[in-house]
Amino acid sequence: MPRFPDQYRFPPHLAHIWLIGCRMEEDPTPVLEKLLHLRSVCFSSGAFVGKRMVYSKGGFPQLCALKMSYKKELEEWRVEEGSMPCLRTLTIDNCKKLKQLPNGLKYITSLKELKIEIMNREWTEKLVTGGEEYYIVQLHSPTHSQCSICQL
Template sequence: MDEDPLQILEKLLHLKSVVLRYRSFDGRKMVCSKGGFPQLCNLGISLLYDLEEWIVEEGSMPCLRTLSIWYCEKLEELPEGLKYITSLKELKITDKNKEWKTKLVPGGESYHKVQHIPSVQLHYRGEE
């Protein structure tokens, strides 16, 4: 799929969990709009190799508790809007990119986006 699937999925009012896997989206940009995903608790994105930019607008995903990101190689920044999702309790990132471990720790350039999340788990998996 080349078009952003979140634009359709976020309108499903009773959706609790979404997992986008292995090239289910081949575009470069995803957007979670204000008011979108009103009951979403779990979001997983994995192996979206072309994803470069992800925007989360303030007021999106107000119930999100768990966010997992696996091997989205071109995604180099987390959305600024994550800082508005106060319900978020767990963030898991598994990637080949070691930079997450410097960006998302106290003092890192993106720490302000995740500092409210009680559990931030960063796993580096190098080339094998």
């Protein structure tokens, strides 16, 4: 599936989607972020094989959970301010070519749980307290938030 179908091909009240093995070459985000009732998205094992994703301002208005797993070709992920305003849980797993976390994550004040798993040592060093990108993962409500960073 090199291209994702347009949003009109999906049920209007679709709440959850799990994409696996689609091998999409074009970023599916412009379609998915327009699905107004979408509450969870999981990209897994070859769902998207492109190098860049962009989450636009106002996109994913009801999204609560996002999992990006085994996106081995993803290098750049941009999140614009105003995207995913309800996001509570974000998991990034085995996206080893991803150069950095999106700076726009710092604007998502609803984020309560961030899991970063099976990444390289450089990621761990950047994201720990005092690291150069710690300000991105420093969640907005430290008493009710959780951040875990794991590596192989």
